[in-house]
Amino acid sequence: MSNEPSGSNIEGDRPVAESVVETAEATITDDAELERTLGLTGGLAIGIGTMIGAGIFVFPGLAGARVGTAATASFAVGGVIALLVALPTSELATAMPKSGGGYYFISRGLGTLAGTIVGLSLWLGLVFATAFYLVGLGLYALDALAEIGIAIGASPGLLVSVLAVLFGIGFTVLNVTGTKNAAKLQNGIVALLLSMLVAFLAFGMLEALGFIDADTPPGEAANVWEVVPIMSVAALVFTSYLGFAQVATVAGEMKNPGRNLPLTMIGSVLIVTAMYVLTIFVATSVFTQDALAAAGETAMVEVGRQLLGPAGALVIIVGGLLATMSSANASILSTSRAIYGVSKDALLPRRASRINLRYGTPHVALGMAGGPVIVLAATRQVQLLAEVASFLHLIMYGLICVALIAIRRDQPEWYDPDFRVPGGPVIPVIGALASFGLIAFMNPVSIGVGVAVIVLTAGWYFYYARNVKLKGAL
Template sequence: MIFGRVKSLDAIRAAAEKKSLHRSLGALQLTLFGIGCIIGTGIFVLTAAGAQKAGPGLMISFAIAGFVCLVAALCYAELTSSVPVSGSAYTYTYATMGEVLAWIVGWALMLEYTIAAAAVSVGWSGYFAGTILNEFMGISLPTALSAGPLALGGVEGGFINLPALLIALLITWLLIIGTNESAKVNAVLVAIKVTALTIFIALTVPAIELAKFNPFLPAGVFGGIGTGVGVVGAAATIFFAYVGFDAVSTAAEETKNPQRNVPIGIVGSLLFCTVFYILVAAGAIGTIGGQPIMGPDGTPWPAGSEELARQCAMPEYAGALVCSNEALAHVLREIGYSSIGNILGVAAFLALPSVILVLLFGQSRIFFVMSRDGLLPPSFAKIHPKYKTPYFVTGVTGAIVAVGAAFLPVGQLADIANTGVLLAFTMVAVAVLVLRKREPDMERSFRTPLVWFVAPATIFGCMFLLVNLPLEALLVLPVWTVVGLLVYFGYSRSRSHLGRGLTEVHEPEIHDIEPSIPGVDERDPLDPPKTPPV
């Protein structure tokens, strides 16, 4: 049977032990990894697009997206604490619903991480060209070198986004060097952007004018299926900005004491970032306004459309939030803090690479685990002898991201990435319910509270946001899925280790000894030592 290939939890753990990654990350590093990915594109890049869809109601959009992410995070936390290996939603689906659905989820995760990393690279390019080159150096980067071609949704005169391509390749090289080294760099970048956003909140929130929030819902709450407008439509788009916490789960196999540290990293980073998102959105809209530019039919022009670009070129919209490519820096310049606005632009320039880093990290680990299961070529599971990282798949992933960033625009990329992540989150919630039924006595160091409500709320919330994405983005997922199924039945199914009976099964003894890399103690120092077998 197609859906009969379910990989046992023992086999998943045994495969991870036989070809494992070095455990070097703690709870703080995981939390910073999550913050590093979550706080980034949604605030620094997508705030303008969200305001164009919802107006001041964007704050409600952040709350809706944050709630859906919170219930999904609780489901993630239970699974990652119970199955602490790389692979995220792909691995959980494999252990509960079978190989075909696991492949579909893994294929969707490829779409999510790859497109998202490309989108952030494009967003970073905007700050580099606008703040670093233009504001500080007086250099205007030619459109041909700073934007993708119009034929692919870019701008007129664009040929290649060279800065976006280069930053993607640079982050790829950093990830190949090593996980722990990447985490240290990420911690510095997180500190920079959290400080910058704290300053932004301190300057804008006291200057909020309530009149700027009127009308509060200019585009309404629900714009309709496939329209991508209104509060719910904006929530579906900015959901992209919350996906960082699931990248934390992909690091489970490289985490010390994952049963404790992964749930801390997931829930902690999400709660911290949600508060920042709402405060920053309130400060931006309450100071310079965030009303969308309406079309003749009374609905907002689509974000990123050619018509909106023409409207933004008119003098009356020169200072509009919805027309800015560097929204937060623009807000501070408009309210009289030009120098601080430029500094915030520099902070975004320095900090956005941390988002690319975590997304590329997550994508390469998904590829790594699928290769370890035989569904992708074995070269994707090669580990560098010196750096102990999956260098080959990291390089391949980085090259794909770099090409996408060089030629595609940020707005469309974000919506497309959301289709993959919303599908993956839905499958995680289903996996929690299946495992609760099938393995009621399985050890769970973290149990999802009120699972009878949280898991269904995750499924409903994700599907509700999915159908509120623009129609163009919705059409990508089924096409991508069909391509994935052709790859699966043409290559992966016949080479699957599970299908060929090549999976390892871990047989626990009374006193089980944890595997280790020679010369490396993978045990958390706070854990008591294990007694050797008698």
């Protein structure tokens, strides 16, 4: 695709590809032709690697405590919405194989105001998501200390905050010193994590189906098969699916993108959704609602203990540590690239896109990513952080679908995608309605914080970016 719109390309390292494959650290310009070396298998590895993370270890206890086994439906709803957005994103990505993904598509399809809101909201949405991952990491680190017999003391909550902040600082420094360093850590984490999860789920399904007796503890709470509670839990756990659209950022490096990109995005969502649904099914088969509520964010540790004794608990603790580390590390990287991208488009001061001459990384953007992440992580507000992150991403996903409709309507000369969503406007319309509609089931406080972020980003547009003209925008 050589005639896509020219514009302020979001330069730098690919924000997601580093999580599973090594990439060059050279800055990529608009005129550079990306080498298409990424096949279907590599694309699936990126998609799965960006989504399998903290959510699968933190949410089963929270979701199962609310609705029991019905939480499987909540995760399935999240997967369906992700699929509805994956198809429009695939079409846009094959027409505009640019780094920046959703921000680039929306800014070019809906203009500078929408681009500013989405670009800055993506930054802040990733900040909330990263803080959520770091709190989960702190909770699992606390369990790890307890498991090996180290006394926690009288203030476990304070220790979680301290651990979350320290890990946040560590990952920020790691990313400043070079993307390859972060990528090597990420590759090993994802490979080990996936193998552990497959083995655990295989054993858990044998117990859930009655082939193994794990002596499930009794409980009095019943499952809640009602629409509103299920959808409310879906809104909470949607944070688990935030990585799927990031596959679009490597569209320019994918072989046969018209075929492989949609297969990669759809396949990634289907595989990860299946793993999430199986995980929550195992958790709610071993423990009932009241037991999951008592165990909280680290309920999966107790599920592992129930299935395999102390060895099972240790496997889940290690898996939880790996997952939350993977999510936090990749998310800090992506957050900095979101800031870098909007700065290159002059929607933020240009100095935010400065590159460290020694390490070749956007150190200012990384500082703008890590600073607020560390502050939010110290709050330990797991559910609020997760829902605000979901809110801001759902806004972006809905607008991606709207951008596709707008671009198809205007039919600019440069728009020639290798893949087109079938069914005309039906799928993007449903995708937009589903994305925006899920927000209605969130906690009012989370909605209020999300709306405040949107208002602030719109205010920034009128204060700073209203006169910015984006090349290639409709």
